Amino acid sequence: MTHSINYGRRQFLQYSAFGAAAAMFPELLLANPKSARSSPTPGFKPDVEIEFSAREVFVPILNNGSKTKVQKYFAKLLKGPENTVQSFEDNYLGPTLSFAKGQKVRIYFDNNLFEHSIMHWHGLHVPQKSDGHPMYSIEPGERFVYEYEVLNNAGTSFYHSHAHNLTGTQVYFGLAGLLKVTDEEEKKLGLPTGEYDLPLVIQDKQFNRNGQLQYVRGMHDRMMGFLGDTILVNGKPNAEFAVKSRAYRFRALNGSTSRIYKLGWDDGTPLTAIGTDVSLLEKPETKPYVMLAPGDRIDLWLDFSGRPVGSKLAMYSLPFSGTMPPMFERMQRMRGGGQGGRGMMGGMGMMSGGLGQGEKFPIAIFHVTEKVGDSPKLPVQLVRRQRLTEKDVDNADNPLPIAISERHMRPLVNGRPFSLDEVMEIEKVKVGSIKKIKIFHPHEEHEMASQTSGHDMEGMDHGGMGGRGGGMGMRDEMGGGMMGGMMMAMAHPIHLHGQQFQVLSRKEGHVDREDYETVRHGFVDSGLKDTVLVMPGEEVEIIKPFQDFKGLYLYHCHNLEHEDLGMMRNFYVH
Numbered sequence: 001m002t003h004s005i006n007y008g009r010r011q012f013l014q015y016s017a018f019g020a021a022a023a024m025f026p027e028l029l030l031a032n033p034k035s036a037r038s039s040p041t042p043g044f045k046p047d048v049e050i051e052f053s054a055r056e057v058f059v060p061i062l063n064n065g066s067k068t069k070v071q072k073y074f075a076k077l078l079k080g081p082e083n084t085v086q087s088f089e090d091n092y093l094g095p096t097l098s099f100a101k102g103q104k105v106r107i108y109f110d111n112n113l114f115e116h117s118i119m120h121w122h123g124l125h126v127p128q129k130s131d132g133h134p135m136y137s138i139e140p141g142e143r144f145v146y147e148y149e150v151l152n153n154a155g156t157s158f159y160h161s162h163a164h165n166l167t168g169t170q171v172y173f174g175l176a177g178l179l180k181v182t183d184e185e186e187k188k189l190g191l192p193t194g195e196y197d198l199p200l201v202i203q204d205k206q207f208n209r210n211g212q213l214q215y216v217r218g219m220h221d222r223m224m225g226f227l228g229d230t231i232l233v234n235g236k237p238n239a240e241f242a243v244k245s246r247a248y249r250f251r252a253l254n255g256s257t258s259r260i261y262k263l264g265w266d267d268g269t270p271l272t273a274i275g276t277d278v279s280l281l282e283k284p285e286t287k288p289y290v291m292l293a294p295g296d297r298i299d300l301w302l303d304f305s306g307r308p309v310g311s312k313l314a315m316y317s318l319p320f321s322g323t324m325p326p327m328f329e330r331m332q333r334m335r336g337g338g339q340g341g342r343g344m345m346g347g348m349g350m351m352s353g354g355l356g357q358g359e360k361f362p363i364a365i366f367h368v369t370e371k372v373g374d375s376p377k378l379p380v381q382l383v384r385r386q387r388l389t390e391k392d393v394d395n396a397d398n399p400l401p402i403a404i405s406e407r408h409m410r411p412l413v414n415g416r417p418f419s420l421d422e423v424m425e426i427e428k429v430k431v432g433s434i435k436k437i438k439i440f441h442p443h444e445e446h447e448m449a450s451q452t453s454g455h456d457m458e459g460m461d462h463g464g465m466g467g468r469g470g471g472m473g474m475r476d477e478m479g480g481g482m483m484g485g486m487m488m489a490m491a492h493p494i495h496l497h498g499q500q501f502q503v504l505s506r507k508e509g510h511v512d513r514e515d516y517e518t519v520r521h522g523f524v525d526s527g528l529k530d531t532v533l534v535m536p537g538e539e540v541e542i543i544k545p546f547q548d549f550k551g552l553y554l555y556h557c558h559n560l561e562h563e564d565l566g567m568m569r570n571f572y573v574h
């Protein structure tokens with residue numbers, strides 16, 4: 001028993017003691033949420049107006065003549081600068097949007113799917129009604145109108161489906177696209193633009209023999225997360241970029257539902273990050289590799305200056321371990337791994353694909369095809385940010401909890417499953433405040449169950465797993481649904497809607513030292529973020545402002561299978 005475990009448990013009991021029974025907020029449930037926004041606000045004068053629709057189409061993804069059924073966002077620019085919408089033919093990815101800070105944006109979303117849907121602006125700080133909360137999911141044939149001012153600084157965000165219970169499915173089948181924000185501060189830096197500013201949207205898919213997408217096949221896939229065996233970059237397999245001998249900005253987005261990437265060059269050359277999630281960094285950071293969890297973005301400065309024409313560099317997802325339960329990782333190794341490989345476990349239908357979490361595989365090849373004389377220089381200083389400290393928060397000694405636990409094979413946050421409009425005391429936040437939030441894993445669940453039964457914390461009735469390695473035997477993995485504790489032994493990318501946060505501290509959990517060493521140097525925690533990867537047992541403290549807007553803002557696991565299982569809650573900003 002380590003100090004950190006005791007600490008986590010004590011904290012959790014403390015929270016549950018003052019946590020009142022979950023309360024419903026009828027005033028939040030609008031008389032009819034679906035009609036919340038079906039027409040534009042007369043007083044809102046947009047600089048940019050875009051008509052979005054989502055529908056099923058067939059596009060060529062694999063280079064074998066087949067076409068794959070996908071769900072795709074289409075966009076038509078009604079008003080605004082011409083470069084606002086960049087669409088892709090023959091691709092399932094939604095158009096890349098380019099917004100400028102200060103622009104007022106109105107978006108019409110027409111749902112032409114055969115199921116409900118709603119769009120979420122991941123990373124943007126927007127009013128609650130325009131955030132794409134699943135309570136606003138609209139039915140086929142319906143329209144939703146978003147209106148917001150771009151408050152964000154320059155950075156890389158994205159947009160994707162946040163449909164109630166269908167987020168993972170719809171994102172997997174294609175409903176996502178990149179969103180860039182520019183501002184004056186960024187323009188002065190002379191960073192690469194135009195053809196030298198490229199997306200690197202990374203996703204893993206599973207295709208059947210007919211070239212059709214396959215998604216989760218059962219509870220195991222949902223719990224452990226879906227892993228496809230085909231890696232797509234910008235919607236295509238076997239990605240290769242023809243580049244000139246100069247510097248580029250690549251905006252890497254992990255658009256996978258569950259796969260974590262560890263980006264690095266095959267030859268050991270370090271990587272330089274200039275931005276994370278929603279914002280540029282204060283200074284470039286050079287890392288041996290960078291970790292990219294589902295929902296994360298990292299802006300990379302890739303400099304091919306001095307590389308001879310004809311040279312090729314391979315970017316890989318490098319091997320790592322410790323993000324999955326040890327038994328799961330052992331089975332992956334037993335299976336033999338390798339892209340497309342299917343061993344014992346694959347044959348038993350235990351794994352979603354032939355490519356395990358943390359295995360090494362290529363992401364993209366960069367082929368230097370042209371020599372050019374000049375290249376922009378990497379700025380020493382990027383942007384100036386006022387870093388928030390514990391002095392800025394009003395709850396330094398009493399952080400808001402985000403506790404990761406599970407019950408009956410369902411992952412939970414703060415002990416409760418998702419509910420569209422339910423808020424606990426600990427989830428109420430005064431608008432304008434700046435809060436410290438602690439993301440952690442409570443332990444000794446059975447004890448907590450006895451002490452919190454009848455209160456608002458569920459999910460503590462899986463006895464004695466103690467997380468990673470503690471009594472997790474073959475029986476848990478293999479024996480008919482006895483997978484209790486597995487969620488606690490997994491890494492979870494925790495995403496908070498609304499305003500961006502900064503990471504204050506990480507306290508290592510119970511991941512083996514050797515395993516943690518395979519990921520440790522890849523966290524870029526210095527920038528403003530909206531998603532943070534929390535390793536098993538790890539305690540991550542963040543500082544998040546809740547300014548400008550009232551209403552319900554989600555916080556959830558961005559492992560989208562977990563999200564759809566209900567690993568999501570609301571903060572009520574009031």
Ligand SMILES: [Cu+2]
Binds near residue numbers: 491492493559563567
């Ligand atoms: Cu999760």
